[in-house]
Amino acid sequence: MQITEHFSFKELTRSETARRLGLQNVPSAAEMANIQYTAEQLEKIRAYVGRGIVVTSCFRSERVNKAVGGSPTSAHRFGLAADCDAIGLTSLAFAKEIIKMRDEGKIKFDQLILEFPERGDGAWVHIGFRRNSPMRNQIMTATKKNGKTVYLPGLHV
Structure with a gap:
């Protein structure tokens, strides 16, 4: 089932962790509306950068989110975020294009x-949205320091 022209339900609800652990990753009607909104935003980004976008994570059910160690308030938990990359762009270049947009x-x-x-080709861009409160416009870089994830303001390579 296509949610938008270029993004499918399967792609936006896929989770290797859910598959591996046998967990359900099925959105509620409200979460489905959020996934639709996120897909519409991804379509705008895709059109702007003129390239295909590969989504590695979008919606995570409560159990899946817990299994991956996600924050209980993660936008992924509600279908309002996507971890993705643009084909043919580095993650840094892709992030800069979204900021320009x-x-x-x-x-x-x-x-x-x-x-x-620091992972090179293993990096990705997380883009998160809100629907019922103002967008914070936060730009950060996640990196590992002494085995822990640290969030730095701005883009850092």
Whole structure:
């Protein structure tokens, strides 16, 4: 089932952790509406960057989110975030394109996080949204320091 032209229900609810542990990852009607909203935002980003987008994580049920060690308030938990990359762009270049898009007034986001750029091709961009409260416009970089995830303001490589 396609949610939007380029993003499917399967892609936006896929979880290797859920599959491996036999957990359900089925959204409620409200979460489905959020997934639809997120997919619409991803379509805007896809059109702006002119490239396909690969989503590695979007919606996580409560049990799946707990299994992956996600925050109980994670936007993923409610279908309002996507971990993704643009085909043919580095994660840093992709993050910069989304920020440029925001600066041009073409998208609003709550959080944009460049995740683990020290991994090179293993890095990704987290983009999160809100629906019923103002977007915070946070830009951060997640990195590992002494085995713990640390969030730095801005983009860092």
